[in-house]
Amino acid sequence: MTQHRRVLMCSPEHYGLKYEINPWMHLDDSPDTLLAMGQWQALYSTLTVDLGVQVDLVDQAEECPDMVFTANAGLVRGKQVLLARFRHPQRQLEEAHFASWFEANGFEVLKGDPGCYFEGEGDALFVGSTLLAGYLKRSDICGHRWMADCFETSVLSLELVDDRWYHLDTCLFPLNADTVVYYPGAFDPYAQSVIHNSFNTVVVPEEEALRFCCNAVVIGRHVVLPTGCPVLCAELEERGFMPHQVEMSEFLKAGGAAKCLTLLLDNSG
Numbered sequence: 001m002t003q004h005r006r007v008l009m010c011s012p013e014h015y016g017l018k019y020e021i022n023p024w025m026h027l028d029d030s031p032d033t034l035l036a037m038g039q040w041q042a043l044y045s046t047l048t049v050d051l052g053v054q055v056d057l058v059d060q061a062e063e064c065p066d067m068v069f070t071a072n073a074g075l076v077r078g079k080q081v082l083l084a085r086f087r088h089p090q091r092q093l094e095e096a097h098f099a100s101w102f103e104a105n106g107f108e109v110l111k112g113d114p115g116c117y118f119e120g121e122g123d124a125l126f127v128g129s130t131l132l133a134g135y136l137k138r139s140d141i142c143g144h145r146w147m148a149d150c151f152e153t154s155v156l157s158l159e160l161v162d163d164r165w166y167h168l169d170t171c172l173f174p175l176n177a178d179t180v181v182y183y184p185g186a187f188d189p190y191a192q193s194v195i196h197n198s199f200n201t202v203v204v205p206e207e208e209a210l211r212f213c214c215n216a217v218v219i220g221r222h223v224v225l226p227t228g229c230p231v232l233c234a235e236l237e238e239r240g241f242m243p244h245q246v247e248m249s250e251f252l253k254a255g256g257a258a259k260c261l262t263l264l265l266d267n268s269g
Helices: 033-050 092-103 144-153 189-198 230-238
Strands: 006-009 054-057 074-077 082-083 108-110 125-128 130-135 154-158 172-176 179-182 200-203 215-221 222-226 241-248
Touching: 006 033, 033 054, 033 222, 033 241, 074 092, 082 092, 082 144, 125 172, 130 144, 130 172, 154 189, 172 215, 179 189, 222 230, 230 241
Parallel strands: 006 054, 082 108, 130 154, 179 200, 222 241
Antiparallel strands: 074 082, 125 130, 172 179, 215 222
């Protein structure tokens, strides 16, 4: 199994709720920005100090409150990045900032059809050499052929059917090269059958899916995930993994958690 040891993060200097673009966002329930900064720093410390991950940082633009969710910036493999094309105009402002960071750090930036929305690792996750790609809520299925051609890999298209799990990484994560953890209720029946027929699976209960337990970062045998997920943590321990729970309450208010705050920069599949 490839161990991902380098990620991109963005300190939440300008994080906050300024609009509503998913069911989790409510302008009358804005995050506590000081608490959010503390939670981000706890995640950063868990990754860097506890797990030895190299974290690169991109500066947050003041006009981009959701730029902290760096997983959506693109999909990286080797020194190439497929740059995101965000569905909502509020987040399209992020694209130029991320493109500049990637170019300045030696990545080849690839851009798809402007009319085809693609939201990076939010909707595209490698399981071994196979790429799982979510669509319908944020990303379009028209981008799946582009991903397959750019990276010369097979892509399994998975339809998301519940607005609460609007990105693939909110309801599924690869545990290793042949096992995925997921919440079936987020997917249509065909996608559920594709997942079950292609991989070993760990099914999570709805109450923990609603805590974004699948929005997790896997580093070797370590799994960083939000607090409040005892069923999944017990399952991970039984399988020989070590869970690291981090409080993510202020980021859940915007529909994100641990994985949303990191983008893999050494994703070789």
